[in-house]
Each structure stands twice: as C-alpha cells, then as structure tokens.
Amino acid sequence: MVRPGPGRPLGSRLVGGAAPAPRRAVRAGTRGPRLVPRPQPRDDRPHDARARRTPPPPHVRPVRAAATPPWADVRDPAGAGRVADRHRASLDGDTTADVVVVGAGATGLWTAYYLLEADPAIDVLVVDASTVGEGASSRTTGWCAARFPVATETLASRYGAAAARELRAALRDTVVEVGGVTAAEEIACDFAYGGHLVLARTPAQSARLAEAVASARRWDDEVEPLDADEAGTHLRAAGTRTAAWTPDSARVQPRALATGLARVVEQRGVRVAERTRVLRVSPRAVVTDQGTVRCRHVVHATGATPPGVPGTGRAGAATDAVAIATEPLPAPVWHELGLAHGTTFSVASRRAVHGHRSADDRLVLTARAGAPAPSGAHARLRAALVDLFPSLATRAVTHAWRWPLDVARDGYASVGVDPAAGLAWTHGHAEDGTALANLAGRTLADLLTGTSSALTRLPWVGHRSPAWPPGPAATAMLTAAAWRAAWSDRTEQPASRPRTSRG
Template sequence: MTDFRHLSFWHATVPDDLTPRPALDGDREVDVAIVGGGLTGLWTAWYLLERDPSLSIAVLEKEIVGFGASGRNGGWCSALFPRSTASLERAHGREAALAMRRAMIDTVDEVGRVAASIGLDIDFVKGGTVAFARSGVQLDAARAEVAEAAGFGVDLVEFWGQDRVRAAGALGATFDPTCARLHPAKLVRGLARALEARGVSIVEGTEVVDYESRTVRTTRGTVRCRDVVVATEGYGATLPATRRRVLPLYSLMIATEPLPDTLWEEIGIEHGQTFTDFRHLLVYGQRTADNRFAFGGRGARYHWGSSIRSDYDRVPAVFDHLRRTLGEMFPAIGDAGVTHRWGGPLGVARDWHASANYDPSSGLASAGGYVGDGLSTTNLAGRTLADLITGADTALVALPWVNHRSPSWEPEPWRFLGANAGLTAMTVADAEEKVTGRASIAARLMGPLTGH
C-alpha cells in the first residue's frame, strides 16, 4: 500500500491519516461528475453547491484527494496569473486585463474567507511576497515591475530599498501584499471533508480512462451525468482527449528543519511572508508555521511523451541546487538540515494562458494551465465554472480566460526539444546576466512564449 505521507512535507504534516476513501463500486448517475480530486475539482464542487444545493456531485480521483500539485505546491496563495497583466492587455484589451487582475486579487481573500467559515486551520497568514533584486539587472527589473503596476493602477506593489532587505547581495526588493502563506495539504484535505459533509461523493483509487459528453469511464465503472468537469491539470497529459493540451513540467522543493525565532529575525522573513527573486529560472519560498524554510524551484527537465512517473519527483541534483541557492540567499542558516525533499508535475498550456471552459451543448467543462500559480487560481476557476454550469450571469463569466483555447503542444520530438530548450534558455539567461550585467537577450526572446 502506498505511503502517501512520503509525497511531500505537507502530506507528512497534515492532521489526517491519508487513508484512501473507497473506490467507485460500479456504474452511477449524478448531475455533475468531476475528474480529479485536486483544488480545481473541489472548489468547483463547493461553489456548485453554493449555487444549487440540490445537485448530486461525484469527484473521481485515481490516488487520494490532494495527491498532485494541489497538495505538494509551495503554499503561495497569491494573485499571480500565468500571463502578466501587460500580456493580457495585448491579447484581450486593457479593461479585460484589469478585470482579470482584480479577480485574482480578490481570490486571495476568498480562499481565507471560506477556510475560516468552515473552521479550517490552514496556517493562512496574508504577509505578502518579497521579491529580492540581487544584481543591477534584477534591480532594474524590480523598478520596472513597480512602475508597470502603478501604470495599471490596480496593484499596490512597493519598492523596498537596500535598508529594508536582508537577503545576501540584495540591492532592494519589491513587496506585493496580495499573497498569503498557507499549508496546501491542510486546505485540500479539509475542503474534501467539508464537501462530504454537504453530500458530495468522493471516490479514490478510481482511475478515469476516458470521458466524453455526459459520460466518464473509469476502471471501476461508468458515470453518467449532465455535466463533466475535467480538473486534472498536469495529469491531463495522461488522458487521450487532453494529451497535447497540457505539458507536465516538474517543479521540486525542499523543507529544512525548524529554525529558531532569533535566526528568522536575522533573516528578516516574517510569518506569512513568501519570497523569491528576479532570476529567470524561478525559485520560491515561504516561512512555514513551524519555522521551516519550504523552498522550491524549476530545473527538472521535461520527460519524453509527457510521461509522469513517481521517480521524476526526486532529482538529487536539483535538490542540491535548491539547498545551495537557499544558503546563498540566506547564509545565516549555516548547515541547517533538509528534512523533506519532493516534487511533482504542474500543467502548462502551449501559450502559458490558464483557462476556464464550458460548452453547454456537450456539458463538458474544464479549467487549468496554471503554470504553478494554481493554489489561488483554482478557487477562481471553481467559482467561474460553477457560474458557467448553472447559467449565472456574473462578472466572472466575462473574464478573458473564460473559453480561451490554447493551441495544442507539438508532437514529439518537437515538444521534447522545445520544452527542454526553454529550460536551458532560462539557465543561460541567468548566467548571461551575471557575466554581462545587462538584461538577457535569451530571456527577451523567450518572453513571448512564457506569458510576458
């Protein structure tokens, strides 16, 4: 039997024994069948019942609720969206871009509100994000980010001078207050329990092999329904219908042993704060409720054929790189030990544009393509899909990600070559900026492909 506590630090510390729920026991009929027991599916179920408490809903999960990115992520409940506001403006116009930005900002508080309303202690503290500028090039990028945010007039992004930051080599930073630190496994597992209390059926150990209008086929039976919600994110690459609509890109994390309060005061990261810097090969971190660093980043390669395997979750070279990077940013941690190492796939659309889709004629709904920004965006997806499915005429159904169709990813070998070339380009871009002291040409060329 799988020991799900080994999946991540979050799974190891959630107050839940992670015993799988019973599997589907044959054919079934419901109003709504949800494929995937992560946050997209669970939030959709939550808000569907808010709109129409009479609905019968079944959530179908291959492993356990929160097995994937919803339970393993960095714990950033942020207002970040995969495409920048400037990119959304170019694609959809200024008003649509600003509406999307406002919706994302509101979503951070909505997650905290719902968790509090059902008595979930998810370590939610809205402390904002500090993004360190650790070189002249990064300092220019930080100032440009503050200026861009001011130009849109929605965000309250601040510039912090060198006197306010303590990361090694930091020349300044930006501070975005619209981010909360939380414990993702506590959220996803607690939300599932609250849904069951409201009558939602959640079956685990039930693999979906295919779906179509009004029908979901599993290894344990067929579910017939009025609406199908596909909420598989990176795991959509394993289903025939979505194999080339999403690319599973791996992100890996480490957690340190708990550190004393005196050390955190020296480091300058407060409870509730998340942090990053302006490098191109993304890193992200938080101070956990029990005073650990939970720190992650990209760097693991894409695997041929969009394959997903448990051994891809752990790459020793990437873990070593993360520990070195954390020590470089905060030398005061010395030889603090790493207690947990983990990773997993996130979902990337071909144009790095998340979407929430619904076709009333077929009853097929889906959301995803969060590129790692899903801890909050899943909540907005759930509200949006609930409005679309129930026919509500709200501001959410007019947002620019609604019924957005991203191009399909190229077939192999082009997908393999392109995805790993992008990873290499970001690595090269950081090295290029260190050597030249100027903004990277490689990063500028990759920008349109990564939503910037």
C-alpha cells in the first residue's frame, strides 16, 4: 500500500532531526526503463572463479548441484506466482521519508516492522539493490537460536555478569518472539520449534561440550547433557560419544520469512523500493542510482558497515558459509535418522557443522568455509554428511550454495544509533543472524523512537568493534582462522571412533 505523499503528517515518535519536505511516493506502475529489472551480478556458484582451486579429497566426488537453496523458488502464499517474479518498483526520483532502511533483508524488514509497531505514523522507506528475498539472509539455512557470536564469559568480562545474563535472556526470548510474530501475522515460513542438539564425537569435543554445558547453566540457559543412547532419541549420528540439548532453537524458512515480512510491512504503509542501489550514505540523506532520499534517520542493515557511518570504520568483513541439501528423503530414512521437524543440530568441532531437516524433508548441512570458500568446500561438506550419516552415501545432493557472513574483527555483534548524525547500524551477526536480525530490529526501533527499554540497555548496544585492515588483509586473516580451525579438527580426530549403542 502506498501512503499519501504531500501533506501527510510525519511520525511523532522519532528522535531528533528536522522534518523533511513532502515526499513523492514510489510508483507501483510501469514508467519507462527505470522499472525494468536489471540483471544483478551473482556470486553464488558452487565453484567460484575467485576461489582457490583446492581439490577435494580423492575419495569424495565433487558436488554438482543447483547453486541456490531449495527454497529459491518458494511461492508467496499471500501473493501470486513465484516470489522472484513479483518485482516491486525502483525508486522514482528524489523523495523524502522519516526513516530510510538500506537493505530489504531480515534485519531491515524487522526494523521496519517494529518501527510501525511503535508508531504507525512513521514514514519508512526500505531500499535494496536487488529484490526482497535475494540477499544473504534469505540464503542462510534458517537456524533461529538463542546464540551470540562471542562467548557469554567474554561478554561478562567486558560488560559485567548482570549485562551478560540480560543478553542471554533477551536471546532466549527472541526465538519465542520470532515464532509469535510469524504466527500472529500469518507468515507461512515453516517456523517449527524443536530445540538444538550438539554432538561430541571425539574426546576433545566431549571435554569442550562438558565445559559449554557448565557455562550455559551458570547463565540460566536450559541445557541437558546426554550420553550416546540419550542423544539417539533426538538424532542417530555415527560416532556420537556425548551430546547436549537445549530447547531454545527453531527452524525457519528464511526466504519465506523475508517475503512474508515484506508483505506485512507494505500492508501497513512501508514503501519498498527494489533494484535501487545506494551510492552514498550521509547524515539525513541517502544517495541512490535512482534519486536522493532526504530523511531523519538512515538504518544500515546490509551487513558489513560502509564508509560514512561514524565511529565504526570497516567494522564488518565477509567470509563465506557453504551449505548443501539432499534430495527429499523418504519416511523410512528419517525414521532411521530419528531427526524431527524443527530440531537443529551441530557438531562440537572447532569448525562447527550445523544441520536440520527442512520442511520438504531434505537434510541441510552448513559450515563456515573461508573468504572466499575454496572450490572443494561443498565436496568436503558432503564428506562430513556421509561421515555423520553413512546411510546417506547414495543419496543425491541436489543443492549446494554459499553466502557471505558478516564478521566483526573482535567477534562481537553490535547495534547502535548516532542521534546527531541520524545514522543507525547493526553488524557482525555471523552465523547467528536469523535470531539477531529480530533482536536488532526491535532494539533499533526503540533507539530511533527514543524508547528507554531493557533492549536499549543490552551490552551489544553501542559496542564498537575495531576496524578490519584495508585491502586483502582482512580476507587473509579470516581464511587463516578457518584453516586453523580445520587443522585443529583433523588433529583431534581419533584413528577410530567407539561403537555406540545407537547410530
């Protein structure tokens, strides 16, 4: 829905800044070449030409599969036809808004949603260089968990135990919040609670997992340690020694979540301009290739922070995550594996592997791979799949894709607002972006409307991560960290694993 332009009262809840001049609406109809979708560069091939040509192990066949997630062609239950075919208009010349959100991914759309929850009169414009549901947040595997990129002890050492405990509670509540909103707004995104299972398959992993369980309990997290037989009631993976289970996790289909949120916020008056590339962000203005938007506040919600956001520098850098999905598996196979819908799992290795059962009964596996991911990353992930579940050796991998992770140099995720400049940001979500996008959206809405709340006092608000070095140095640092983790896992691997009673 496009709201009236000139003469419409501006939102009264926003903090600071003079009201912009009356705006022109984004036009929904066709108007010449500006509304013709332009091809966007893609960088999601399984064998990226930029990647190092590291061959996979000789016993693993290279993965040849679709370079997109299985849900790339998901249909919008409230729309018509493929989501990818439902193009929105680009920005049509200069305009104004109260808040401009740069990025129509999960973080940007959650921010728009909660701004309208706080004050329905706020005029919000969301701009994206591509289309809704095409960004990195829609290519994740949809693990929605009460997780933060750095350990709780690290948070406590810097911000105090009470602040760390408050953040843990907020993260647990976030999983519930995502489920509640998707149900209330009738967003059909396959949200399913099921908890999370961490598997330990070596003595070193078991020791680390025991320490993690003890730590989680100190911070009031509900975690249950399991032996191999007990772990088998959740998932029967080969070589499991010990495990731990927590209820604070769910599975969601990320693209359907993004397209559903876009539908909801548009119905409430938010304007979404697709295929509108931001050229420059400055205080109270966003310059795009389709026109300039003058506003009170700009929210940067696309990952790594660009130049122009004061005090942050190059706070985020991108490293690749890779994922594979099997063909849909029949019921007898799932009975053998024991994994229920909604239950996610990971391995307590240095280079963690995460997985879940998709709504259409595929087994999806993902891991951080480097910057950029080496060409054999998908084949190695398939090898990890067969190592965990030998019975899947003959099952086809039909999809193999990648996406960039936004990683801060000190590991922290952060969110903040500079009221004087009218600039807001969030970055560093890494693998935990599905839940952190929601928490960031709620927090930014409170900060922008001047609402003092428990969220605005969380320790990640206003955190300043050190800048990454310029040029290829950041890529080299991230790649070295990934290889160190992989080397540690190889040195911890025993010659043979113990036989367990299950799996």
